[in-house]
Amino acid sequence: MDPEISGIELLxxxxxxxxxxxxxxLEGDPRNVALMIGRAMRMVAREFAQxxxxxxxxxxxxxxxxxxxxSNKMQALCWNIRNGRHDxxxxxxxxxxxxxxxxxSISKPSLLxxxxxxxxxxxxxxxxxxxx
Amino acid sequence: MKxxxxxxxxxxxxxxxxxxxxxxxxxxxxxxxxxQNWSVxxxxxxxxxSFLIRKDGLAAVFAGHALADEFALLQLAHASGVKxxxxxxxxxxxxxxxxxxxxxxxxxxxxxxxxxxCDLSLGGDRSAxxxxxxxxxxxxxxxxxxxxxxxxAPTSVPAATEVxxxxxxxxxxxxxxxxxxxxxxxxEINATTPERMTLVHSDFRTGNYVLDSQGLAAVLExxxxxxxxxxxxxxxxxxxxxxxGREDLEAGGIGTRCAFYHGYEIESGTKIADSAVRYWEVVxxxxxxxxxxxxxxxxxxxxxxxxxxxxxxxxVEIELAIVRATAPVTWRxxxxx
Numbered sequence: 013m014d015p016e017i018s019g020i021e022l023l024x025x026x027x028x029x030x031x032x033x034x035x036x037x038l039e040g041d042p043r044n045v046a047l048m049i050g051r052a053m054r055m056v057a058r059e060f061a062q063x064x065x066x067x068x069x070x071x072x073x074x075x076x077x078x079x080x081x082x083s084n085k086m087q088a089l090c091w092n093i094r095n096g097r098h099d100x101x102x103x104x105x106x107x108x109x110x111x112x113x114x115x116x117s118i119s120k121p122s123l124l125x126x127x128x129x130x131x132x133x134x135x136x137x138x139x140x141x142x143x144x
Numbered sequence: 145m146k147x148x149x150x151x152x153x154x155x156x157x158x159x160x161x162x163x164x165x166x167x168x169x170x171x172x173x174x175x176x177x178x179x180q181n182w183s184v185x186x187x188x189x190x191x192x193x194s195f196l197i198r199k200d201g202l203a204a205v206f207a208g209h210a211l212a213d214e215f216a217l218l219q220l221a222h223a224s225g226v227k228x229x230x231x232x233x234x235x236x237x238x239x240x241x242x243x244x245x246x247x248x249x250x251x252x253x254x255x256x257x258x259x260x261x262c263d264l265s266l267g268g269d270r271s272a273x274x275x276x277x278x279x280x281x282x283x284x285x286x287x288x289x290x291x292x293x294x295x296x297a298p299t300s301v302p303a304a305t306e307v308x309x310x311x312x313x314x315x316x317x318x319x320x321x322x323x324x325x326x327x328x329x330x331x332e333i334n335a336t337t338p339e340r341m342t343l344v345h346s347d348f349r350t351g352n353y354v355l356d357s358q359g360l361a362a363v364l365e366x367x368x369x370x371x372x373x374x375x376x377x378x379x380x381x382x383x384x385x386x387x388x389g390r391e392d393l394e395a396g397g398i399g400t401r402c403a404f405y406h407g408y409e410i411e412s413g414t415k416i417a418d419s420a421v422r423y424w425e426v427v428x429x430x431x432x433x434x435x436x437x438x439x440x441x442x443x444x445x446x447x448x449x450x451x452x453x454x455x456x457x458x459x460v461e462i463e464l465a466i467v468r469a470t471a472p473v474t475w476r477x478x479x480x481x
Contacts, residue, residue, distance in 0.1 A: 048450050055457060073322060086320045093325040094311070099333065100475035108323050108467045115460040123461055126391060127468065 027053040058118045069111040159233035194250030200243045208367035213294045215246040217366045224287045253361040257351035261388040261397040267355040274399025278407025285374040289343035298371035303335035310434045323463035330470040338373035348377040349386040350396035379424020433462040
């Protein structure tokens, strides 16, 4: 078996070593900094794992810019939104949601899980009301 | 050459009318949301007294009031019966501690948002606390703001003004984030003329008030106060981004929306328009995101650091809340609601 591990696995092992061998021996400010380093490492690992989905979500957003003359499509999208070209546009809203959800799943997955549970609850309540 | 502490003790003796004062401690205070607040412990006539010092500094960066004006606001709030640290004196001589500063009586307790939300030994009964905060906010909205010349004149549609202000900041920072633009456009479309204009605190939220074991000890961070729609303060308080993980407790992560509204309605004698408060909750998210971008750029310009880098990644969490709250069905001019 090839012992060479992937970058994600290496980050995971390093993060575990930080957690089990370093952080518990520290106190005060050094401990807080070490905790932040651990958080940053977990975030990078999640970003690696979701890189393709993240790029796909961003590409889906940029598809709403139809003018190929724009050198900066993100800027063009922002101007178009500001100028009212996409008011209440449901597909753009869905794309914005997908992009924010993927990036939140990288920065704070627990928040995304809580948000999705609440949305599911709201949707269930609405369905019950509809049936009622 | 005198050192900072001896200059401060000399100034303090003059400010509080005592002949001999010895500074026992002078260090950053845990109260408030930035590095402007410092704690001072002094021996005055043989007994220990505690003060809070607020240093000048960040107003120019984040468009808040000058410190002298903020001090005047606190004096007015104190005279109006609002729970604030008692203003003692203002020092405009930068020679004393390197910058102008305002001196207040110290307030015991905690303001750090995550502790306020999680530590139930703070603040007494939480339902009563939510009601009390509503009550206190109504007192703020009754303050005679016209007596403060630096507050300026009210604008007819404060939400539109706020949207324009935030767009100008994004443009100045050259930041392009479609979720924020979407939220700002929604806020522009849905802006309404408020039923009344009052003094508003503009940053009334968990993290900016101090709790002791009994209840509310003080409302802090007045440097953004100005004319506005009073419901904007209720929106800030209820905004999900200021609940510190307790999304289920809609009043600042500490109580129910109902208890908070009830306290406000009793004290103000007005009925709260819930839909307007929810509009301002979205604006509060936009404000927080834009402020986070400003703070992030300010910090990175001075010295890149890990905490700032991590904070920069949390802006998307605010964007998620903005996008969730601004679904197409909620756009007024399109749907006529």
